[in-house]
Amino acid sequence: MNFIVLGAGAIGCYVGGRLAAQGQNVCLVGRPHAMEPLAREGLTVTDLDGYRALVPAAQLRLAGTLAEAAPGPDTVILLCVKSGATESAARELAAACAPGTPVISLQNGVDNVARIAAQAPALKALAGMVPYNVVLRGAQVHRATAGAIQLQRDAATEPVAAVFNAAGLATALPEDIRAVQWGKLLLNLNNPVNALSNLPLREELLDRDCRQVFAALQTEALGAMARAGITPAQVTAVSPQMLPKVMRLPNWLFTRLAKRMLQIDASARSSMWDDLEAGRVTEIDAICGAVVRLAAQHGAQAPLSRRMCELLSGPRLRLTGVEMKRALGL
Structure with a gap:
């Protein structure tokens, strides 16, 4: 499974960092000012429960655009851009991803899946919810509160949830993600x-x-x-x-x-x-x-x-x- 985190800010770097630390294939796509410290120092991932891991710079896949990340047939997109950028990100996804590519929204708000589907109807837009506060400072990302990620129950998210859980990202598949x-x-x-x-x-x-x-x-x-x-x-x-x-x-x-x-x-x-x-x-x-x-x-x-x-x-x-x-x- 190939994960591309589109919008690698605090949430994206925490989720992507935990996955990368566990050996998953992850590419972080973000703005230059966010990617430059990671390229120099790697990514340190910590949480309030005492977890700490360093993903060396040499092991990080970083990109400035989705096209550079080169999504393939086994790609899962973790969409972490701010809600106001959802439509533009969805258009970028529609141009770069194969039909049916899962796009899991890990964003705040309740309307993002509909916005993704409107701009990229050939992709599989799925809802998610990240419950905790995450702080990103330079090359360190820290989970500051507790909780479990919730993903829309679907055949595409079942293997994703298994990978998340194995990486220490507690994840559940609720019956009603809208609620x-x-x-x-x-x-x-x-x-x-x-x-x-x-x-x-x-x-x-x-x-x-x-x-x-x-x-x-x-x-x-x-x-x-x-x-x-x-x-x-x-x-x-x-x-x-x-x-x-x-x-x-x-x-x-x-x-x-x-x-x-x-x-x-x-x-x-x-x-x-x-x-x-x-x-x-x-x-x-x-x-x-x-x-x-x-x-x-x-x-x-x-x-x-x-x-x-x-x-x-x-x-x-x-x-x-x-x-x-x-x-x-x-």
Whole structure:
């Protein structure tokens, strides 16, 4: 099996790095600024459980474009580009890959498979969900939180899941990947809160005002899902319906009930924070925008998510939890 990671940022380098460390044939496709440190130093892969491996530069296959990666008949594409780049990546895939090539989306959001299929109908677009936070700094990639990858159940993903598990990438094949994606989106609603707070994730989650903003976004999203007949899957130790209630708890009780949620490296931040700091377009449309669109499809509104889209689409803002609550009218 030949894996090509298209969009080798934090998630792509972690998944690809674990596979390469286990001896799998992996090619990382990314921008020059991301590939250059790997070409010099190799890729060091670590996680919060103590795993550490170095994939030497000589053993890494790196490419700047998909054409350079030369996808063949046994290729599996792991698509890790930001959601806003899905259509352009899909067009690139359609031009370079043979019909039927599996393209597994390991991206945030719920709409990427449909976008891939629209641009590359001859390919086999499949959904996936990566639950954890990953930090990429130069030639080191670090998994900062826990969880298991979820892949759409399909004949094409069964051997992939087996390879992932053998490489230490805990992976499951749920019956309803769509429910899993919406369950993950409920957690991703913290990304804009974290980005605006300018705090590390753990510190932000210990700020009750920030959690109250997160809870309000979750409550609004759950309402939109209920109108659409979507039952989100439970992807944490807490059920989706209970998540907003837990987030609103006072700190003394939250810290006791959410110990697993707080098992985060002290330096970890959301990918949306990274994007804002780097001046890149964020994935706010794939997260809060998805809630706005779902509500609109069923004759409702999602004003909190809409406001978050506005806050994340303008000049760089840094807001305390209290200031966020005020900006959202909470």
